[in-house]
Amino acid sequence: MPDVAFVNGTFMPLAEATVSIEDRGFQFGDGVYEVVRTYQGRPFALDAHLARLERSAAALDLMPSYSRLEWTGHILEGIRRAAYPEAKIYMQLTRGVAPREHTYPADVAPTVVMTVRELHPLDKSVQEAGVEAMTTEDIRWGRCDIKSVNLLANVFARQQAKQARAFEAILVKEGLVTEGAVSNVMVVQGGTVVTAPEGPRILSGVTRAVVLELARSGGLPVQERCISQAELYSADEVFLTGTTVEVLAVVRVDGRVIHDGRPGPITRRLAADFTGLVG
Numbered sequence: 662m663p664d665v666a667f668v669n670g671t672f673m674p675l676a677e678a679t680v681s682i683e684d685r686g687f688q689f690g691d692g693v694y695e696v697v698r699t700y701q702g703r704p705f706a707l708d709a710h711l712a713r714l715e716r717s718a719a720a721l722d723l724m725p726s727y728s729r730l731e732w733t734g735h736i737l738e739g740i741r742r743a744a745y746p747e748a749k750i751y752m753q754l755t756r757g758v759a760p761r762e763h764t765y766p767a768d769v770a771p772t773v774v775m776t777v778r779e780l781h782p783l784d785k786s787v788q789e790a791g792v793e794a795m796t797t798e799d800i801r802w803g804r805c806d807i808k809s810v811n812l813l814a815n816v817f818a819r820q821q822a823k824q825a826r827a828f829e830a831i832l833v834k835e836g837l838v839t840e841g842a843v844s845n846v847m848v849v850q851g852g853t854v855v856t857a858p859e860g861p862r863i864l865s866g867v868t869r870a871v872v873l874e875l876a877r878s879g880g881l882p883v884q885e886r887c888i889s890q891a892e893l894y895s896a897d898e899v900f901l902t903g904t905t906v907e908v909l910a911v912v913r914v915d916g917r918v919i920h921d922g923r924p925g926p927i928t929r930r931l932a933a934d935f936t937g938l939v940g
């Protein structure tokens with residue numbers, strides 16, 4: 662079954678999907694996106710993702726092209742057409758096609774794109790062993806809360822991580838951990854789960870919210886505050902959260918071993934709770 666694309670209301674094979682070279686997403690990165698995955702064929706936390714898409718679009722003064730109900734219908738149809746055991750759904754909304762001029766064009770319809778591809782879950786062995794991360798300077802702009810398609814700084818960071826044979830790049834701004842290049846970062850200190858607060862320096866992850874709720878409802882203390890790079894190195898546990906990584910232990914950062922180099926008990930518990938929730 663080929664990957665499925667959806668362009669401005671029409672489904673087609675991904676290989677046949679095109680957008681204009683004058684699309685402002687291509688010219689300026691003037692657009693926003695979401696990534697959703699399925700569990701047992703059903704999109705996970707879809708309403709939260711669609712709510713964030715609306716927030717991101719509103720921040721760019723983009724009119725939402727579809728209501729949540731309409732999006733849900735298109736997404737379910739895309740999943741049905743692709744017929745993969747598990748799917749990764751990418752949605753993108755840009756300001757549309759117009760001659761290249763920085764200011765917003767008048768009366769232009771947004772471009773709406775969706776792709777549905779096969780989701781390959783992380784290897785169980787990787788999940789069980791945990792991963793290595795590296796830190797790098799967070800050089801992104803001042804509105805990281807918007808899930809914008811401007812991802813060049815994230816691309817740089819991921820490429821650095823790849824070259825360092827690290828799984829993820831952890832971004833550090835003025836000595837403080839913001840998030841990962843494609844994930845949120847949490848640490849455990851003396852039994853408390855700590856993660857950077859919501860605000861313009863991070864993307865407020867859907868998985869982050871789910872995991873914080875699992876922690877709180879499981880009786881774990883949670884602090885949403887800034888974590889220094891020194892605290893990251895000396896944490897009892899470090900883990901990532903995100904649609905693609907789920908809850909993933911980090912056992913080494915910049916070559917320094919976190920605690921005993923194995924996924925810690927709170928990470929394992931939250932990962933198991935998460936699996937229970939989505940399973």
Ligand code: PDD
Nearest residue numbers: 696842843844845864866867868903904
């Ligand atoms: N990224 N922070 C950043 C910078 C991200 O790009 C992502 C997800 C997250 C986690 O958000 P969520 O839990 O809602 O997936 C945090 C997606 C998966 C991507 O760009 O591919």
